[in-house]
Amino acid sequence: MRKKWSREWISSVQPRKQRKYRYNAPLHIRHKLVSAHLSKELRERYGKRSLPVRKGDEVKVMKGKFKGVVGTVSRVSLKKLKVYIDEVKVKKSDGTEVMAPIDPSNLMIIKLNLDDKKRLAVLERAGGTKGE
Template identity: 50%
Template sequence: MQRAVSSKPTKVRKREVYTAPLHVRSKRIIAPLSKELREKLGVRRVRVRKGDRVLIVRGSFKGHEGKVVRVNIKKERIYVEGAVLRKADGTEVPFPIHPSKVIIIELDLSDKRRKELFGKGASGGGS
């Protein structure tokens, strides 16, 4: 038996988002750069990586600044140190944040390939 495919564009777009493979989902984990970094590198937004320093600009943790401790590609969320929820029993759990709700204020350039990418400055291409 064949499954019926919807002709509704909204349903088709939603299916593409939630059934996308991980290599496609990882491209959606991007965040804008701060004004200083944007002018320095000539790039508007980049993929968020573990070790980047970010400023949360939306939600209950607005104004909080910290390092990215984990990136969840499957859920398309990042976890920032200090942005935690306290459960009823007192334990703390990291709070998932959408990458579009943060601004990258410092890049982790410890990786050789990433350093090469942004070492080019304004003449280098964007992501």
């Protein structure tokens, strides 16, 4: 495993290669790694099960300490593969509040931010807008 990154590693069953694939993946691949499930309504409307999370999406935390919290995505870190939500905050020892990083696999997208025309075009191309 001398290479820094290879597309073929995704088909490997070895955990070490899976970790290396995720850790060293380029940004265009990392974008897909921050995908979250869609709600049932969105799944029926767009014919897709999951989409990459974007700033402005409304999400619900499904697992973990903040389970049940609904909020808006304020930042997506492709470097850390984490999502930051406005309503999910923790207090530091000095009293200041900071947003807690959440893994996108623990989120469900409730409302999509469709300001970007390219994202809308991808959704229509993928499954069409069945509800509209």
